[in-house]
Amino acid sequence: MKPYFFDTYAVATSEFGYSMGIDAKEALARSRESIASKLDANSEEIIFTSGSTESSNTALKGVALALKEKKGKHVIVSKIEDFPVLNTAKALERQGFGLTLLDVDAEGSVDLEVLKNAITKETVLVSIQQGNQEIGTVQDLKAISEICEEKDVLLHTDATHSFTRLPLSVKELPVDLVTISAHTIHGPRGIGALYIRKDTPITKFMDGGFQEFNLRAGVEDIPSAVGFAKAVELVTEEETRRLKAMRDRVIEKALSEIPDVVLNGSREKRLPQNANLTFHYVEGESITLHMDMRGFAVSTGSACFSRSLEASHVIRGIGGEHERAHGSVRFTFGRYNRMEDADTAIEAMSEIVARLREISPLARK
Amino acid sequence: MKFPYSQKVLEHFKNPHNVGKIENPDGKGLEGSPACGDMVAVYIKVNSDTRVIEDIKFESYGCASNIATGSVITDLARGKTLDEAKKITWKQASEELGGLPPIKAHCSVLAVEGLRSAIKDYEEKPRACNRERAYHRRSYQAEAKACYEPPYWP
Numbered sequence: 001m002k003p004y005f006f007d008t009y010a011v012a013t014s015e016f017g018y019s020m021g022i023d024a025k026e027a028l029a030r031s032r033e034s035i036a037s038k039l040d041a042n043s044e045e046i047i048f049t050s051g052s053t054e055s056s057n058t059a060l061k062g063v064a065l066a067l068k069e070k071k072g073k074h075v076i077v078s079k080i081e082d083f084p085v086l087n088t089a090k091a092l093e094r095q096g097f098g099l100t101l102l103d104v105d106a107e108g109s110v111d112l113e114v115l116k117n118a119i120t121k122e123t124v125l126v127s128i129q130q131g132n133q134e135i136g137t138v139q140d141l142k143a144i145s146e147i148c149e150e151k152d153v154l155l156h157t158d159a160t161h162s163f164t165r166l167p168l169s170v171k172e173l174p175v176d177l178v179t180i181s182a183h184t185i186h187g188p189r190g191i192g193a194l195y196i197r198k199d200t201p202i203t204k205f206m207d208g209g210f211q212e213f214n215l216r217a218g219v220e221d222i223p224s225a226v227g228f229a230k231a232v233e234l235v236t237e238e239e240t241r242r243l244k245a246m247r248d249r250v251i252e253k254a255l256s257e258i259p260d261v262v263l264n265g266s267r268e269k270r271l272p273q274n275a276n277l278t279f280h281y282v283e284g285e286s287i288t289l290h291m292d293m294r295g296f297a298v299s300t301g302s303a304c305f306s307r308s309l310e311a312s313h314v315i316r317g318i319g320g321e322h323e324r325a326h327g328s329v330r331f332t333f334g335r336y337n338r339m340e341d342a343d344t345a346i347e348a349m350s351e352i353v354a355r356l357r358e359i360s361p362l363a364r365k
Numbered sequence: 366m367k368f369p370y371s372q373k374v375l376e377h378f379k380n381p382h383n384v385g386k387i388e389n390p391d392g393k394g395l396e397g398s399p400a401c402g403d404m405v406a407v408y409i410k411v412n413s414d415t416r417v418i419e420d421i422k423f424e425s426y427g428c429a430s431n432i433a434t435g436s437v438i439t440d441l442a443r444g445k446t447l448d449e450a451k452k453i454t455w456k457q458a459s460e461e462l463g464g465l466p467p468i469k470a471h472c473s474v475l476a477v478e479g480l481r482s483a484i485k486d487y488e489e490k491p492r493a494c495n496r497e498r499a500y501h502r503r504s505y506q507a508e509a510k511a512c513y514e515p516p517y518w519p
Contacts, residue, residue, distance in 0.1 A: 064436065083411035280397035283402060289378065303402045304472070311402065326402040359384050359423035361406040362399060 001188065001230075004223040013218050024222050031229035038164065038232050039178065040171040041195050047212040048225050050195050052160040054205070055125075055179035055194035056084035058216065059156045062202035063125045063177070064092050067154075072122025074098040078110050079317040082133045082306075084179075085158050089127070098122070106135030107266040108318050112147060119151045126155050131162035134301060134314040134330060135265030136274030138166065141173055149174040154200065160184055160192075164235040165243075165272050176200050182224070186335055187231030191224035193327060202243075233337075243333040244272035249342040250331050251275050254294070258350050264328055275331040278315075278324045279349070281363040283357040287329055290352040296345055301328040332346075370429060371463035378429040381436035383443070385422045392490075394482025397475045403427040405435050405479040409442075411487055416447045423479065427472060428466055434458050434473035438480050447484050453477060 004027060012028050013021030029043070032328045049055045064075060077089045079101045093099040100118045104111050110128055119126065131138045141157060148155040156177035159168055163180040170178065177200065180264050181192035196202060196215065206218025247270075254261050260280040279287065284300025291298050299305070301312025302325060311325035320328075331345060357363035370378070387408035397404035404427060410420035421443050423435040437458050442450040457478045459465045465473055 168374075195457070205413070280425065283427050286432060289429050293379070304430075304469075309468070322400040322402065326399070359381060360426045361395070361404055361422060362426050 001223040001227040004226055008222075016191075028220055028222050028225055031225040034229040035180075035193055035232055036195075039168040039180075039195055040312060042198070044213055045170075045195055045198055046193050047196065047216045048191065048220060048228075049216060050190055050221075051183070051192040052082075052158065052179050052181040053084040055181070056156075056158055057088050058194055058202070059177040059179060059196075059207040060085065060088045060092060060125065060127060062205050063154055063156070063200070064097060065203040066201040067124040068097070071124050072120070073124070074100070074120055074122040075125050075127070076100045076115070076118050076130065077127045078101060078102045078104060078121060078139075080104055080108055080132055080135075080137075080314045081127065081129055082160065083155075085127050085129070085164045086185060089096060102128070104137075104317055106319050107269075108132055108135050108314070109266065109269070110139055110144065112143055114142070114178075115144065116147055116151075119147070119153055123153050126153050127158065128155070129160075129162075130157040130160075130168060131166060131271040131274075132265065132314060134312060135276045135318065136161075136271040137265040138162070138269040138271060140269075141168075141175065145173045161271055161274070164232055165240050170195060170197065177202075182228035183230050185231045185235055188224045188227040191221055191228050193228070197362050208347050239335060240272050242339075243337070246333045246337055246339055246342040247275045247331075248274060249339065250346055252279070252348040254349065255342065257346065258353055262324070264318070264320070264324070273333045275333075277331075278320070278321070278328045279353045280327055281360050282353055283326050284328060286356055287349070287352055290356075291345075291348060294348045294352075296348060298345075299330040299332075301325040301330070369466045371465075373417075373461075373463040374429060374433040374465065377433035377436040377462065378502070381423075381425070381432050383436065383439035384424065385420045386424065387420060387422050390483075392485075392487030394479045394484070394486055394510075396478040396482055397427070399426060403431050403472055403475055405475045407435075407476075407479040407483040409480075409483045409487065410460065411447065415518040418442050418445055418447065418450055420467070425476075427446070427475070428469070430469035430472035431475060433462055434465075434476035435479070437461050438476045442480055451481060451484055453480065 006025045010020040010024045012025035032046050033043050036043045075097055077087055089099055089145045128139055145155055154176045157175050160181045161184050164185050166210045176197045178195035179365040183189045206217045254277050262278050264276040284302030285304040288300050303309050311322045315325035390408040391411040392409040404415040406424040408422045409418050412419050421439045423439050425432045425435045441453050455474045
């Protein structure tokens, strides 16, 4: 990325311009091609954005606005989508769109029959993520995309947490829009992309100049795009297997060594880097703080931890009571973790949870 | 590394004071609920002559603010009379901790409610455990009257 901050720092011009601009443009094009090929897509089908949030906003609002006169005003999303999709869908609802929030089962899987029945002639878009950001459950995109294709409805999938960790090919799956981000694969923060299948009806979200095939205006963030492409290249299947092994170790160790623990999300159909467990009778923010003091960064679905002071909608969505959200801890693994980290993390958790249970009025003593 | 929590809050969080239950407490208060993600239990032992809180313990289910204020409340209330303890406010608790982020105010209010609830529990319950003493000591006659139903009082 550095050369694009200090040496080739020009704005990307069109092919007719000064040479530094052309160099910048070429770097952007190479990055685009790199990312497109990971999805089996064409270069012209990838636009860079400021991140998943913008990508999902563009997908939902762009398609909704394009089709509301022609087709209808109904949108379907799953109940456990991450906020960019969920809250954008709710914003559309406030603007007069019909919204169906699909229920999920106790593991977080969307029911295909329910989806089939929810689609109407007026439905313009279905948005269902590939893998859940919190509990890691992986949806059956193949079946979902076949349903949507058969019913002639556009399908968007938020692949922020699954891109490069799970296979996703737009040649094999009839998915129309895909949201991806760099930050989940050790790329820079503040850059993402949206795959838009050729000829998908979509209005521009960012109006202005004519960048990104006239689909998204704004001076392109070339250093970040270059960083994004590099991050994609650096992910290997071997690395993903390593993360999966660490994930499995954490889950097994936690379930066997610490009492009163439950797994959140599917055991098998699960993102390879994600483990999420609820530790009963203790609260998540306290756990997070204790873990931080020992050098571990984990996350929790507890209300005290979120910016909105609400318990995780994902845990609530799978039928968990509030306490299950408050006691939930998410462990995600990355390139720089080693297997020992899985062990030491659970050892630390064991001590922390025992200590907090001593203080808790709820724990059985 | 700038935490939203002060040093004092972190100390109370790491090593909270007076944690635990009291067997046969004179007063017990339980505020909050697991559904809220915040719960505080306060147990007190009161000297019935002097109305001084001789022992106080707390239990907590909740975030760092919750644990820290629970802990500091027990420090503030210990050795005080019930009337003095009733006057402790969450603001005082917060100041004692060097300040809390405003968004966490609700967590700390719970600890104060727990204390007041324990005091109320003591004041309102009949003095059954003092029955023997009440029977034998004139100064407890008023209290004793409350323990016994009329037919039993000689």
